[in-house]
Amino acid sequence: MKWEENVRRVEPYIPGEQPKEANVIKLNTNECPYPPAPGVREKLRQMDADSLRLYPDTSIGELAKELCTYYGVLPEQLFIGVGSDDVLSMAFLTFFHSDKPILFPDITYSFYDVWAELYRIPYELQPLDDRFFIRKEDYFKPNGGIIIPNPNAPTGVFEEVGIMEEIIAANRESVVIIDEAYIDFGGESCLRLIDKYDNLLIVQTFSKSRAMAGMRIGFAMGNPKLISYLQDAKFSFNSYTMNTPSILLGAEAVKDKEYFKETSEKIINTRENTKLRLKEMGFSFPDSKGNFIFAAHEKIPAKEIFTALKEKNIFVRYWDKPRIGNYLRISIGTPEEMDVLIENLKGVVEHGDIY
Amino acid sequence: MKWEENVRRVEPYIPGEQPKEANVIKLNTNECPYPPAPGVREKLRQMDADSLRLYPDTSIGELAKELCTYYGVLPEQLFIGVGSDDVLSMAFLTFFHSDKPILFPDITYSFYDVWAELYRIPYELQPLDDRFFIRKEDYFKPNGGIIIPNPNAPTGVFEEVGIMEEIIAANRESVVIIDEAYIDFGGESCLRLIDKYDNLLIVQTFSKSRAMAGMRIGFAMGNPKLISYLQDAKFSFNSYTMNTPSILLGAEAVKDKEYFKETSEKIINTRENTKLRLKEMGFSFPDSKGNFIFAAHEKIPAKEIFTALKEKNIFVRYWDKPRIGNYLRISIGTPEEMDVLIENLKGVVEHGDIY
Numbered sequence: 001m002k003w004e005e006n007v008r009r010v011e012p013y014i015p016g017e018q019p020k021e022a023n024v025i026k027l028n029t030n031e032c033p034y035p036p037a038p039g040v041r042e043k044l045r046q047m048d049a050d051s052l053r054l055y056p057d058t059s060i061g062e063l064a065k066e067l068c069t070y071y072g073v074l075p076e077q078l079f080i081g082v083g084s085d086d087v088l089s090m091a092f093l094t095f096f097h098s099d100k101p102i103l104f105p106d107i108t109y110s111f112y113d114v115w116a117e118l119y120r121i122p123y124e125l126q127p128l129d130d131r132f133f134i135r136k137e138d139y140f141k142p143n144g145g146i147i148i149p150n151p152n153a154p155t156g157v158f159e160e161v162g163i164m165e166e167i168i169a170a171n172r173e174s175v176v177i178i179d180e181a182y183i184d185f186g187g188e189s190c191l192r193l194i195d196k197y198d199n200l201l202i203v204q205t206f207s208k209s210r211a212m213a214g215m216r217i218g219f220a221m222g223n224p225k226l227i228s229y230l231q232d233a234k235f236s237f238n239s240y241t242m243n244t245p246s247i248l249l250g251a252e253a254v255k256d257k258e259y260f261k262e263t264s265e266k267i268i269n270t271r272e273n274t275k276l277r278l279k280e281m282g283f284s285f286p287d288s289k290g291n292f293i294f295a296a297h298e299k300i301p302a303k304e305i306f307t308a309l310k311e312k313n314i315f316v317r318y319w320d321k322p323r324i325g326n327y328l329r330i331s332i333g334t335p336e337e338m339d340v341l342i343e344n345l346k347g348v349v350e351h352g353d354i355y
Numbered sequence: 356m357k358w359e360e361n362v363r364r365v366e367p368y369i370p371g372e373q374p375k376e377a378n379v380i381k382l383n384t385n386e387c388p389y390p391p392a393p394g395v396r397e398k399l400r401q402m403d404a405d406s407l408r409l410y411p412d413t414s415i416g417e418l419a420k421e422l423c424t425y426y427g428v429l430p431e432q433l434f435i436g437v438g439s440d441d442v443l444s445m446a447f448l449t450f451f452h453s454d455k456p457i458l459f460p461d462i463t464y465s466f467y468d469v470w471a472e473l474y475r476i477p478y479e480l481q482p483l484d485d486r487f488f489i490r491k492e493d494y495f496k497p498n499g500g501i502i503i504p505n506p507n508a509p510t511g512v513f514e515e516v517g518i519m520e521e522i523i524a525a526n527r528e529s530v531v532i533i534d535e536a537y538i539d540f541g542g543e544s545c546l547r548l549i550d551k552y553d554n555l556l557i558v559q560t561f562s563k564s565r566a567m568a569g570m571r572i573g574f575a576m577g578n579p580k581l582i583s584y585l586q587d588a589k590f591s592f593n594s595y596t597m598n599t600p601s602i603l604l605g606a607e608a609v610k611d612k613e614y615f616k617e618t619s620e621k622i623i624n625t626r627e628n629t630k631l632r633l634k635e636m637g638f639s640f641p642d643s644k645g646n647f648i649f650a651a652h653e654k655i656p657a658k659e660i661f662t663a664l665k666e667k668n669i670f671v672r673y674w675d676k677p678r679i680g681n682y683l684r685i686s687i688g689t690p691e692e693m694d695v696l697i698e699n700l701k702g703v704v705e706h707g708d709i710y
Contacts, residue, residue, distance in 0.1 A: 001580065002528040003554045006453040006499055012590030018413060032408045041404035049396035052569035052604070053387045055562070058370060082437060085593040098361040118591040144361055173357040199358045207410070214407035214599035225356065235367030236473040238440040244569035245600040249407070 013114040016317050025340055027331040028315040030153075030182075030292050032211035034263045034334075037256035040212075040249050047248060056244045063247045066254035067219060071191060076224040079231060082241050084181055084205035084218030087230075088147075089115050091201060091220065094233040095175035096121045098144030105134055107324055109153050109179065121145075132157045132286045132294075139167045146171055149179035151187050154317065154329040156288025158187040165190070168197045175226065177201045182290035184209035184264050185271070191221060198223040208291055209264050210253045217242070217250045267291050271332045277342050281349055285327075296326045300349050308348045314341055368469040371672050380695055382686040383670040385508075385537075385647050387566035389618045389689075392611035395567070395604050402603060411599045418602045421609035422574060426546060431579040434586060437596050439536055439560035439573030442585075443502075444470050446556060446575065449588040450530035451476045453499030460489055462679055464508050464534065487512045487641045487649075494522045501526055504534035506542050509672065509684040511643025513542040520545070523552045530581065532556045537645035539564035539619050540626070546576060553578040563646055564619050565608045572597070572605045622646050626687045632697050636704055640682075651681045655704050663703045669696055 016029040035041075060080045068075055081087035092115040096102045099122070104112050106125040116123040126138035132155040139146055146167065151158040168176045168190075176199055183189050183204060191202050206217035220230065234241065242250075253260075271293065278285065278295055285295040296302060306318040306328055317329040330341070371384040390396075415435045423430055436442035447470040451457045454477070459467050461480040471478040481493035487510040494501055501522065506513040523531045523545075531554055538544050538559065546557050561572035575585065589596065597605075608615075626648065633640065633650055640650040651657060661673040661683055672684040685696070 001553055003450070003530050004580075006450065006529070007584050008449050008452040008588065009584070010587050010591040012587045013594055014590075015410070015413060015594040018410060026409075029410055031410060034408065035405035036407050040407065044402055044404050045400065047399055049399050050390035052391050052395065053389065053566040054381075055370070055373060055384055055386060055568040056571070058373060082593060082596055082598075085595070089592050094363050095358070095361065097363040114591050118588070174361070175358050198356055211408040213410040213595075216411070216595055216598040225359075229362050229364070232365050232367045233363065233473070235369075236365040236469050237444050238437060239368055239370040240440070240568075240571055241437055243437075243571040243598065243601055246598055 010118050011114065013111045017315060019315055021313065023313055025314045025333065025337050027333050027337065027341065028317045029213070030208055030290070030331045031213050032208060032263065032267070032291070033332070033337065034211055034266065036211045036249070037253050037259040039252035039256050043249055043252045047245065052244055056240050056242060056247060058239055060242050060247055062251040063217070063242070063254070066251045070254050070257070071221060073194075073221050074224070077194065077221055077227055079220040079227050079234070080242060081218050081220075081234070083207060083216040084179070084203050085111060086216075086241065087203050087218040087220045088177070088179065090230055090233050090237070091175075091177055091203070092116065092121060093119050094229050095177070095201070095226075096145040100142055100144035102145040102147065103139055103143045104147045105152060107132065107152070107155060109149055110319075112147060128155070134159060134163075136163050136166055140170050143171065143174055145174045145177070147177040147179060149181065150190070151182045151185075151289040153182060153290060154292070154319070154324070154327070155286050155294045156182075156290040156292060157286045158289035161188050161190055161193070165193060168193060168200050172197070172199055175199050175201060177203060179203050181205045181208055185289055185291050186268050187289040194222050198225060201226055206250060206253060210260065211263065212250065212253055215246045215249055217246055267332050270335050270338055273335070274332065274338050274342070281345060292329050292331045294327050294329050296328075297349055302326045302328045305345070305348050309341075309344060312344050314344055365473050366469065368466045372670060374670055376668065378668055380669045380688065380692050382688050382692065382696065383672045384568070385563055385645070385686045386568050387563060387618065387622070387646070388687070388692065389566055389621065391566045391604070392608050392614040394607035394611050398604055398607045402600065407599055411595050411597060411602060413594055415597050415602055418572070418597070418605040418609070421606045425609050425612070426576060428549075428576050429579070432549065432576055432582055434575040434582050434589070435597060436573050436589065438562060438571040439534070439558050440466060441571075441596065442558050442573040442575045443532070443534065445585055445588050445592070446532055446558070447471065447476060448474050449584050450532070450556070450581075451500040455497055455499035457500040457502065458494055458498045459502045460507060462487065462507070462510060464504055465674075467502060483510070489514060491518050491521055495525050498526065498529055500529045500532070502532040502534060504536065505545070506537045506540075506644040508537060508645060509647070509674070509679070509682070510641050510649045511537070511645040511647060512641045513644035516543050516545055516548070520548060523548060523555050527552070527554055530554050530556060532558060534558050536560045536563055540644055540646050541623050542644040549577050553580060556581055561605060561608060565615065566618065567605065567608055570601050570604055572601055622687050625690050625693055628690070629687065629693050629697070636700060647684050647686045649682050649684050651683075652704055657681045657683050660700070660703050664696075664699060667699050669699055
């Protein structure tokens, strides 16, 4: 068809499977194994259906207010979007507009190169070392922007704030985005650096620690100038991205600090316990600070374990890609789910229980 | 700041005001004056808050199923997004990728040129005639794509399907998008043409006739090839744009055909009645098929009426722009709201009741 000549062709990102069967143990997309805060359920019950006829609050007021209070930032330092994917995509479009390549790790969130391709942004991968850490010197050269996830995914590796600060300080002519999707599971946020560095954007999400992947809420924090450019881009795209339920329910999730702390700690404990059990079985892995473990077995190829687990309705994530093709990314579920996982893993690695 | 050199600067779209006061008559953003279908309220009460911890269904299954049934299209002929703004923006990005200019009317939805600027798409405005109709010959020249709203906004003018078909047929080498945001208020949809023309994309929304502006749901229908390009673009941007409540509540809104028909008819009746009353008062306007009327008064400038109404807490829309600077776009509210509007308008135009 002739009109196809004018189509922008892109290679889409492929998200993890969303199996629809009931009896599944779902450890493949790093969701929270616990429900959202009780106040979210309460608010859902009380929500006024009639008000849905009206456009949502463009200022995202109620949710913004709670986030500003929780993180101690000003409204003009905060940007909210439809999941951190929306926020990151908008940030790529807005800030990575140079002819020089942007820089990010070779093993990382696989959406980064998809956005770069979509917006025709040149990019250059910086190889992680053998232990999956970044080499900070890789980020000391001319560039059109930098994005680093901390902790990194799918590795779980956390880089100290001091190292991140060196990179931010060495790149005052570029915007440095730190994707902190997994920061609430034991890492330390670089948020406190936003007042010191006007080129720093911190991005976080409600999909992991706040148990609201289904609501699609992400946010960015940075100096007011950065944020205002993001707002302009957003208002050039879609004035009302956040629907009314996401604003109201999101606000409730942030209000309950105790519940947030408690579920994050439960997940950290389960992760540390799972590490011990995996090690005993002959798995090795970088020391994850995420809500997942990126593990390789000493004898059995990851692909075989992945397939064997899937046969048992246990979903983990596997990428058939160079350098990571022998690893599984296992999300941290409830202690009970991890028991079932460990039992099945034992079947596979100790008794060759492979179909 | 040095990083600003690499920022993509854009001129954002400015949406209509969302006044927060209670006692306001809001006739400025073409929302539905009636609440969403009763099933929506029901579903909101029953929704499982715990399930919000999981990512939404990427296939948007339940909502897609209802839309396919209602409109008689296949799943592969349907694309769903975060309001029709998201759908249209994605379609601009995907289909308008030529060096030739895209074409659209000079008086139209003011987001079109914003998207064109955002994505660096060349465009050429085609002037409407004195009665605000398009001149179809304007669209018979080489172009990189065409977008026409039908009915047009803010004029309300509806173009016959035959005229639209001539334009579509004359442009088989471009994608022609028909923005049917206001089609449910008496116009005839071009939907039946999608099987005949592979270059035709129809875009509609839940924000007007389906009373769900607060949920942010829009959709496009076209041949499977067009739709698959849109899906690729969407999955390159954000895999999960529709949150779980929008999928579940949206499905309920589509299920209730009776309620939909009934509210649309009520709005049409109120519009026709309002036309008569406006005419009596010395207003003139194109014959609107939208849920609004685009009216100019024979004596009093629109800007003065706009300000006088605002003083009385009645919000209508006004643009201080060439060719339309003497018009007000008045959304159709309930009969009671229109009574208050008419009374206040009388005060202004008959008794010079201007502050």
